[in-house]
Amino acid sequence: MRALAIAATGMSAQQTNVEVIANNIANINTTAFKRARAEFSDLLYQTERAEGVPNRGGADIVPEGARIGLGVKTIGVRNLHIQGSLSQTGNPLDLAINGRGWFQITGPDGETLYTRAGSFNKNAEGTLVTSDGYAVEPQITFPDDTVEVIVNESGEVYARVASQTDPQLLGQLNLATFANDSGLSPLGSNLYRETTASGQPIAGLAGEDGFGSINQGYLEDSNVDPIKEITELISAQRAYEMNSKIIQAVDEMEGTVTKGIR
Structure with a gap:
């Protein structure tokens, strides 16, 4: 029966869904993590009776046909680049x-x-480097006798050194935007790589049109909503169970047929 194969695709899809949800929950405290969402589409349809053609010569056309879907497939896992809340840390390099x-x-x-x-x-x-030691572009180097670091909302980096009263400008942090953030390839360690789908980066200064501002002493939280994730998990679990019930029902139906043959 086709129902076995159809239900199997449903169970596979929901397994993927649960894995995506599990990764979201696992990264609920990861700085600037963006939650993901599994997306699905139906598979090909098998035509039992075509619509729009006459049933026989001289007859009116059939108003609707009979098409049986063959299941579901995963078409993508979309990263939702929604702004996370900001948490104050007090660290001048955050x-x-x-x-x-x-x-x-x-x-x-x-x-x-x-x-x-x-x-x-x-x-x-x-x-200035990331937690993994990768340099921030453009490179910013602080003097050895720096006593205070100041980064304004435009991304200008200043340092006050012990021998001077006024802070000195060390450099300017630039930002980049993309036409399609969801097309970026996640590499782990909070890093992303541009792809053909994301488009080329557009560089600019913080605070300009189309660019956010930089807040010193803050970090962006994960945008994972635990309540939403638990709700999605329950829904995926119920869908998995229903597909499992279909397989069990088909097995019982086939068992009935087998007993009749005996």
């Missing part, structure tokens, strides 16, 4: 983007990567 935009990072192979997790630090040379 930076959060309030609005659109991505920090630009130099990856391990010299490739430009992108992140919204602004939990930055300084390395041994005083260069």
Whole structure:
């Protein structure tokens, strides 16, 4: 029976759904994490009776046909790039983007990567880096005698050193935006890579039209809503159970046929 194969695709789809939800919940405290959503579509239909043609010569056309769907398939896992809430940390090297935009990072192979997790630090040379040691673009290097770091909403980075009263400008942090944030490829470690689907990055300054502002001493929280995720989990579990019930019912029907043959 086709019902077995159809229900199997339903169980497989709901398993994927549960795995996506599990990853969302696992990253509920990950800085700037963006929740994902599994998306599905129906499979091909098998035509038992075609609509729009006469049943026989000289007769009127059939108003509707008979098509049997063959199940469901996963067509994508969409990352929902919705702004997360901002949490104050008090750390001067913690930076959060309030609005659109991505920090630009130099990856391990010299490739430009992108992140919204602004939990930055300084390395041994005083260069501004991510938690994994990747340099922030453009490179910002702090003097050894820096006593205070100031980053304004436009991304200008200042340092007050022990020998001077007025802070000195060290550089300007640029942001990047994309036509399709969902097309970015997640690499883990809060990093993303541009793809053909995301489009090329558009660089600009924080606070300009189309770009968010930078908040010093804050971090962007994960946008995972635990209540929503639990609701989605229950729904996926019930859908999985219903598909399992269909397989059980078909098995009993086939068992009845087998007993009749005996």
